[in-house]
Amino acid sequence: MSKKDCGNHDNFWSCGCGCKSKKYKKILSALAILIIIILLIILIIYLVLRPTKPKYYLQDATIYNLNLTGPTFLSTTMQVTLKSHNPNDKIGIYYDKLDVYAMYKGQQITIPTELPPGYQDHDDVNIWSPYLTGTDVPLAQYLCVSLDQDETAGYLMINVRINGRLRWKVGSWISGRYHIDVNCPAFLTVNGEGDNGHGYRFNPIAECNVDV
Numbered sequence: 001m002s003k004k005d006c007g008n009h010d011n012f013w014s015c016g017c018g019c020k021s022k023k024y025k026k027i028l029s030a031l032a033i034l035i036i037i038i039l040l041i042i043l044i045i046y047l048v049l050r051p052t053k054p055k056y057y058l059q060d061a062t063i064y065n066l067n068l069t070g071p072t073f074l075s076t077t078m079q080v081t082l083k084s085h086n087p088n089d090k091i092g093i094y095y096d097k098l099d100v101y102a103m104y105k106g107q108q109i110t111i112p113t114e115l116p117p118g119y120q121d122h123d124d125v126n127i128w129s130p131y132l133t134g135t136d137v138p139l140a141q142y143l144c145v146s147l148d149q150d151e152t153a154g155y156l157m158i159n160v161r162i163n164g165r166l167r168w169k170v171g172s173w174i175s176g177r178y179h180i181d182v183n184c185p186a187f188l189t190v191n192g193e194g195d196n197g198h199g200y201r202f203n204p205i206a207e208c209n210v211d212v
Helices: 019-046 141-153
Strands: 055-070 073-085 092-104 113-115 118-120 125-128 131-138 155-170 178-190 200-203 209-211
Touching: 055 131, 055 155, 055 200, 073 092, 073 118, 073 155, 073 178, 092 131, 113 131, 113 200, 141 155
Parallel strands: none
Antiparallel strands: 055 073, 073 125, 073 131, 092 113, 092 118, 092 155, 155 178, 178 200, 178 209
């Protein structure tokens, strides 16, 4: 039996077993180094330009109508003023879709109102004042009782929620879509007149909670 020829050859494909093995190792090592360099670059960019999630504030909430229209049906008309601030110095935000609605103790009581999509530049502020409405929305029996008790006690807590999609922009690079969820508590006192004659007075209590 003749021995395998692992001598010198002019090209890779005619190279013997030992020669091929060495060249394969060199190629794999080069690829591994390249991948590590790319990952390090991505990590450095992320650490330097790590996006900070936007800040949201509920500036006002006016209730025009909040009435039980049947044993377990609720009709609501309200207007809210929301402020959004992009705190990033070098990162812009594309808002592709934002829906606003109101909730009472975990149950949605208005239909979603869509905010206009758009771009928010770095360190920029957006303000929206959408109307939120719900007509004859089925309400759990225990929530009807709870609503009546809250109004009798003189206070009411409604949560204004925002759900949508956003993208980050750094220079000419634009990220994929991320889900954003905002929860703004609206504490309202019931005094029969309120600031606008509708019986509810808005009292700002906290910054909105934002999850991205």
